[in-house]
Amino acid sequence: MAEEIIRIRDLHVTFTETSGHVYAVRGVDLTLNHGETLAIVGESGSGKSVTTKALLGLLPTNARVTAETLSYQGQELQQLRRRDYDQLRGRELALIFQDPLSALNPTMRIGKQLGEVLVVHEHLKKAALQARVAAALTSVGLGDAPELARKYPHELSGGQRQRVVIAMALIAHPQVLVADEPTTALDVTLQAQVLALIKAQKTQQDLSILFITHDLGVVANIADRVAIMYAGQIVECGTAEEIFYHPQHPYTWALLEAVPDDSRADETLFSLPGTPPDLHQEPVGDAFAPRNPYALGIDFREAPPRTQLTATHWVRSWLLDPQAPAYEPPAAIQARWHEYAKMKEAAHD
Amino acid sequence: MAKARLYVAATAVVGLGAVLAACGNNSSASSTKQELNLVQNLDPTTLDVNDERNVSEVAVMNATQEGLFRTESHNGKDKLVLAGAKSYHVSADGLTYTFKLRDSKWSDGKVVTAQQYVDSILRELNPKNAFAHASSAYAIKGAEAYNTGKGTAAQVGVAAPDSKTLTITLAYKDSYFTHEISNVYFYPVRLDLIKKVGNTAWKTAYKKQVSNGPFKYSAWKKNDKLVLVKNNKYWNAKKVKLQKVTYTTTTKDSTILSLMQSGQLDAITASGAQASDFDQLTKNNKITKITQPGARIGFVIFNQHTGGLSGLLQNTKIRQALSLSINRSDYNKAIADGQDNPATNFVPKSVTVGNTNFYKYTGNVLAKAQKQYNSKAKLQALFQEGLKELGKSTDLNAVTLTFLSPGEDTADIGPVIKQQLEKTLGIHVTVKIQPDAAAFSAARDKNDYDLLANGWSGGSDPSTFLTLWQSTNGFQRYFGGYNSKTYDDLYAQLENADSNADRLKIFAALQDQLVAKDYGVAATTSSNSRIFVSKSVKDLQTPVFGTPFNYNYAYKK
Amino acid sequence: MVKVIVRRLVELAVALFLITSATFFLLAAIPGDALSAQTDNLPEAARQRVYAQSGLNKPVLERYATTMTSMLHGNFGESIADPGMTMSKVVHEKLPVSLRLGLQQVLLGIPLGLFFGILAAIYKNTWIDHTVTVLSLLLMSVPSLVLGLLLQSYFGGKLGWFPILGWPEGSQLWFGGWALTILPTVAGALTHVATYARLLKNSMLDILGSDYVQTARAKGVPEYRVVTHHIVRNAAIPVITRLPMTVAFSITGSVFIESIFVIPGIGQYFVQALNNRDVPIVMGETVMLAALYIGSLFLTDLLYMAVDPRIKLYDRKEG
Helix, strand or coil, rough: CCCCCEEEEEEEEEECCCCCEEEEEEEEEEEEECEEEEEECCCCCHHHHHHHHHHHCCCCEEEEEEEEEEEEEEEECCCCHHHHHHHHHCCEEEEECHHHHHEEEEEEHHHHHHHHHHHHCCCCCHHHHHHHHHHHHHHHHCCCHHHHCCCCCCCCCHHHHHHHHHHHHHCCCCEEEECCCCCCCCHHHHHHHHHHHHHHHHHCCCEEEEECEEEEEEEHHHHCCCEEECEEEEEEEEHHHHHCCCCCCHHHHHHHHCCCCCCCCCCCCCCCCCCCCCCCCCCCCCCCCHHHHCCCCHHHHHCCCEEEECCCCCCCCHCCCCCCCCCCCCCCHHHHHHHHHHHHHHCCC | HHHHHHHHHHHHHHHHHHHHHHHHHCCCCCCCCEEEEEEEEECCCCCCHHHHHHHHHHHHHHHCCCCEEEEEEEEEEEEEEECCEEEEECCCCEEEEEEECCCCEECCCEEEEEEHHHHHHHHHHHHCCCCCCHHHHHCCCCCHHHHCCCCCCCHHEEEEEEEEEEEEEECCCCCCCCHHHHHHHHHHCCCHHHHHHHHHEEEEEEECCCCCEEEEEEECCCCCEEEEEEEECCCHHHHHCCEEEEEEEEHHHHHHHHHHHCCCCCCECCCHHHHHHHHHHCCCEEEEEEEEEEEEEEEEEEEEEECCCCCCCHHHHHHHHHHHHHCHHHHHHHHHHHEEEECCCCCCCCCCEEEEEHHHCCCCCCHHHHHHCHHHHHHHHHHHHHHHHCCCCCCCHCCEEEECCCCHHHHHHHHHHHHHHHHHHCCCEEECCCCCHHHHHHHCCCCCCCEEEEEEECCCHHHHHHHHCCCCCHHHHHHHCCCCHHHHHHHHHHHCCHHHHHHHHHHHHHHHHHHHHHCCEEEEEEEEEEEEEECCCCCCCHHHHHHHHECCEECCC | CCCHHHHHHEEEEHHHHHHHHHHHHHHHCCCCCCHHHHCCCCHHHHHHHHHHHHHHCHCCCCCCCHHHHHHHHHCEEEECCCCCCEEEHHHHHHHHHHHHHHHHHHHHHHHHHHHHHHHHHHCCCHHHHHHHHHHHHHHHHCCCHHHHHHHHHHHHCCCCCCCCCCCCCHCCCCCCCCCHHHHHHHHHHHHHHHHHHHHHHHHHHHHHHHHHHHHHEEEEEEHHHHHHHHHHHHHHHHHHHHHHHHHHHHHHHCCHHHHHHHHHHHCHHHHHHHHCHHHHHHHHHHHHHHHHHHHHHHHHHHHHHHCCCCCCCCCCCCC
């Protein structure tokens, strides 16, 4: 079994603003193992970005971060001084933002921005620097390195920029890549290219990836394991197979059903009614209850505990409690479960 | 780390401030330096004594040049003393003046000669030059003829029989003549230098000027300052104690106040509301206040060139009604804070003929008329009589008069006059305010007005005020165009006046004609001077007539 | 690049021509003329003589033609109100004064303003930020005239720390005589402090919240380097590009301060010349000031191009 490279236990992040407190992350448990891609899926406001930023120490001063564990390769990251964090960032932990244009300094040439990581971490000088920059650009499929290095961000196309951003993140050969919705701003063709690129880099550099997205299609493409986040908590976590074919949480079901599927007969798109809760107050009970068609009475009073289904699969849901009444998931989900059962049988043979 | 930067920066700012304050401290008025600081509202436009035009020029020329006489003043009484002349003699018939010059030099070492006085008089009278004050010399034989192009320079009664003797022959007896000849425009001139430098450059090239007076020009920056330094070649230099006199040009009242407050201004004559600000300063016991009668008469002009925009002002009854409707004591309170004197007579109360005070001699010339028309109704009836005479409707409400007002200093006069006339006569008065001096002159010259306000500072003789109303006077453009043959004839009689008693009679008749018969002008206030002087200045003279300060013998303690 | 400069110079010439022509005709249209101030104390005969000598009685178009032709030859003529004062004298004597005053105001005000702006941005929403914001607002609302009078009457009059008026001259024209320059410099600099504090604060807040700053931090770039390499350059853009206009305005716009402190500069002189309808000086100064402004605008464009690679002044060849 691969070793844990990132371990997060009971992470809480609370923002203090003039309007009061915002409980953005309320007890998140996450593990990233070496060499795997973990996708974090959720709506906007679910706390996905905040979690990763907390990991990298990039939250503003009005954020209070507490956790039982927040560690990288066993090293506790809480209370780390800025100077020490700087050593980790870029070199061990890399972050890619959603919008490639705004992630790049508009008044700095590409080459310089790319090289900055090396200057800061490896203190490289001219020739070596240029070589590495050229290599990085080539590795992401951008040819003509010297020309490109002299350009400014606005002179590149959207797809080129995203490649540059990826190259910039990986140029120092970090261990972990945190990608915050890197394909959301791109069209479908570019999306496919970028995903392919990331996968290739992963293999090349032996990366471990935390991939944030709200797009299940992307998840299917790239993820080994998936964590579903809602209202600052992880509600279900498991391997891609388990999540896609044996989902247990009603929210996961809703997400899966929301993916447009032309095999379906009806034309209406599925959407989950209601909106995520306002996290200015800590929700009582299960935060998802108000929108949950399968909510039980207890969901409104007490938050559901973790139920471990397999070594890799756990869910927070009262439905799995022995005392819960029987229920029937939606037809499409049942179909998936059916598939899952068949897959398991085939594996045993 | 950011906090540390903050503290360092704050210390730096405070430190810088302290250094700058220390640098600035060398401005404290040093009381043992013999330097006098004054202000002027406008710059001289010329340094050519013959071309003198404004009060700043008189002040500066008085200090740097010298004529036959000089005005000294003690306790509000002016006196003419011999200066360039060491003695003079008048012939029995009063027509020939012989001056003996004292030994004195110009600042370039050349001797002051009688011929230079002759040159000055002739240059002043030269019709080609068209200098403003030529008519002041008309008492001299042949002067008027020469100046009006009807005679030659050779026929003018001035001569320098030798380098120290100047003889002037008059066309008629003039007991005021010594005063007239003591004005700056008759100070001696150096034709040799003027020819070298040229007339135009002579006006402003202060470096090329020479002085025969107690001070000489050191520096001149237009609209900035003018600096005089002691002229060591002056014949009386040992009595001159000041080393430097600086005139700063500014019109801002608050700047002047600040200067006085911090001791950077030594003396000033204040007017109107400004004076009460300075009154506050005297409380700090560093400044003294001097009040004395002034030399200025304020008045309202009636447009008699064209009758004005309303066409009414050529009628005497209308002018009379207007003049009598002005409440002079209210006007004085409103415009001058009650500090000046309400005036009905045109000649100010400070003027004398010989030893007789002219105002005491004549009394209030409007007294009778004021008693006769002592009510609104009577004044309105008078005004309507005038309207009838002109063949116009007697509806007072339909009458509109235009008061032309300049944009700045005297801008408050218009509304006061307007209010008084409207209240008393029931007519309408519009105050037309002009944005600046040039626009004001343009409007006045186009006769776009019925009324306007003006003032005049004259000399110590009634002639200096009454000559303005002769129809030939060059200043009639500004004074409404009063034109009376009776007045002109009366004025001509002055030439035959034998004694001061005669002159008094003629002057009284002239004033009466102008103010009480023809109502050619409506006087409003006769000035009082309020002068503020720093206590560190001693022996500063403040003449009533002429230049406000005579600092030839002043010093600082 | 050469093409651009040439084109700009042509535009400058055309603009100057239009501006001066407009000025001339506007001046001619308002009542009053250059000689009325001078001749208003003169009797009639003297007045006539002065007017006859001046040529002011010729028709407008003829005067326009004469003026423009002589200007084209570089001859702006002499001041009518102040004979002997030519434009070249104005440039020699008065321009340095305004230049020095303007530069001092800028050199004092802008760095201070930038400093406070950075403070306000870093310590956002603390008392530091609020103080800077309120003070800036106050300073920007109070006109420099009022500030000047207040400073003069308090520090000069009441406390007597500084001279009330005047400006260094002669050998001290450019350097020295600092005491005289302090109050007017401060009066004018305070507006700059306010303007640039706000400008930089807003610019910095913009940038501090931007993604690329976050990215830089995410790359492990230490904070000082984030500031120097990422924040400063981008935050400086609006500041740098505003500089030329600020300097130009400082030099030409100190009319009030010059008149309160009796400083013989070009601003006050221009207003006086206007009041006196002194055509040669007004025309000369108009050309000078217009050229200064237009030059500043061009400089601003160049600076934009130099500091912000996103801006193209002309078509650069790609590739």
